[in-house]
Amino acid sequence: MTEDDAGVIGRSVGEPEVFAAIFDRHAPYLHRYLARRLGRDVADDALAETFLAAFRRRARYDRQRPDARPWLYGIATNVVAQHRRDEVREYRLLRVVRPQPHAEAHDDDVAARVVAEARGPELGAALAALADGDRDVVLLTAAEGLSYEEVAEALGIPVGTVRSRLNRARRKLRAALGTDSEEVSVHG
Known part of the structure; x- marks a missing residue:
């Protein structure tokens, strides 16, 4: 019988390498979720952030919960929110900072991408x-x-x-x- 997530996470506190089993079990699902939320380009980094945060918090995991999926999705959702906040901050900064003359072509590319995304599904x-x-x-x-x-x-x-x-x-x-x-x- 396969050890549940709570058992694996509990053992990983003393044996950190054991946490890899949690990654192996849940990474494909979380990657799909993150790709839907942030796009495929950002999903790999967001997945790494999610599991790094989970690894750091593993000692505080509620071991009464045999399935770590909700916990991991909660962390992933927080990573998405942080990404969105960072993105908004970046856009605000771009509005304040005047672009250099050679940046016009890049600005046109960004504007075209924004318009294309706005006309998405x-x-x-x-x-x-x-x-x-x-x-x-x-x-x-x-x-x-x-x-x-x-x-x-x-x-x-x-x-x-x-x-x-x-x-x-x-x-x-x-x-x-x-x-x-x-x-x-x-x-x-």
Whole structure:
């Protein structure tokens, strides 16, 4: 029988190399989630950040929880949020700093990419318009298949909050997509 995540994490406190089993079990799923949230170019680095943070926090892991997925998704969601904050800070800085004359071609490339992304799939735009917390709940439930309880654990919020955020997000997505469907699904 395979040792559960809690057992592996517990043993890794004294034997750090054992933590590799957690990476092997969960990295593909977390990479997929991070790629959906941040893009494939950034997903590898974000995955490394996620597992580095998990490794550093492993001694504080609640060993009553046999499955580390919600814990890892919570860390990954925090990495996404930090990436978004860094990105906003960078864009604000770019607005303040005047570009050098030779940077015009680069600015045109950036502007073209922003326009192209803005005209992306309707669902992407609708998801982007959601509040961060609502988007996190939608992506963790619909795209990653986590239960309400697992999402609550991952985000450190009550299950009732997960339900209300998901309900609100679905209403907004239906309105943005112009559908009367009761169920809006998100697939990567």
